Amino acid sequence: MNLQNAMEVLRKNGYKSTGRRKDILTFFEKADGYRTAKELHQFMEDKYEGISFDTVYRNLHLYDEMKILESTELNGEKHFRMKCATHHHHHFICSRCGKTKEINICPMDEVENKLENYMIEDHKFEIYGLCPECQVA
Amino acid sequence: MNLQNAMEVLRKNGYKSTGRRKDILTFFEKADGYRTAKELHQFMEDKYEGISFDTVYRNLHLYDEMKILESTELNGEKHFRMKCATHHHHHFICSRCGKTKEINICPMDEVENKLENYMIEDHKFEIYGLCPECQVA
DNA sequence: TTGTAAATAATAATCATTTCGATTTAGAAA
DNA sequence: TTTCTAAATCGAAATGATTATTATTTACAA
Secondary structure (H helix, E strand, O other): OOHHHHHHHHHHOOOOOOHHHHHHHHHHHHHOOOEEHHHHHHHHHHHOOOOOHHHHHHHHHHHHHOOOEEEEEEOOEEEEEEOOOOOOOEEEEEOOOOOEEEEOOOOHHHHHOOOOOOEEEEEEEEEEEEOHHHHHO | OOHHHHHHHHHHOOOOOOHHHHHHHHHHHHHOOOEEHHHHHHHHHHHOOOOOHHHHHHHHHHHHHOOOEEEEEEOOEEEEEEOOOOOOOEEEEEOOOOOEEEEOOOOHHHHHOOOOOOEEEEEEEEEEEEOHHHHHO
């Protein structure tokens, strides 16, 4: 997902294009990994002094619903990153810097036939630890 | 894990045995699935009127560290359950009632050799949805 | 039985997140 | 271009889970 596509998705769903919306996406395009609402808010403060939490959280949730962003819980705080545009996969997530590495194994194929009568709505497979850079730092 | 073993673990690590500690474990022994701090607090209120949040949270964390309980994040709230005593496995978790079903597939074996130079500290594989009972309810 | 470190109570504080009425703005329609 | 209106944002306070603090109580070793 990139800024162009994302704004297109918004437009098609009747949402307006604002400077704040674009800049939030710019932040995540550059971010390379999972980021918190607080980090985004700080970034936005540079350009939009006094930007409200309402705006930050409202748009984060909007993007999450629209599948423009994906989110996970890290240390009791929600983290967001640009949604991977490619095929379904999972991530190693560095618990220090939030950067991710794609993991192309999904255990769900094997699992599904073990869960007859269960309604599967979602699944999460994440690996946590330190990326090579953060081990030396 | 059961009450007996758990109190033994505590004792060996120099923690004291109190009525509250035992009753917290009793709650989770009966619980059959993931429960929140709030649910535990309400249960404890019956016997210990005015029990403090401090006591509830302190012991939940203690049990989590001691691997007497295991925890996960559900709907932005931490949930706890008695640690499975058996071999390593994962869970289907009902997002309505918190009950779990054991899943004996772990993708980590295949994954590890794809993450050379990464320090793996933890992983999570969870499946969410509705259990058979909650689909009709 | 006593001494003491651990455990608990009774708040208050913190932190992320949510909410809401008032105001501003993007973009469609005139 | 101008006007209109729903959507977006602001400003600020509320909420809800969790953590911290100080005084008091208690388990249990000596």
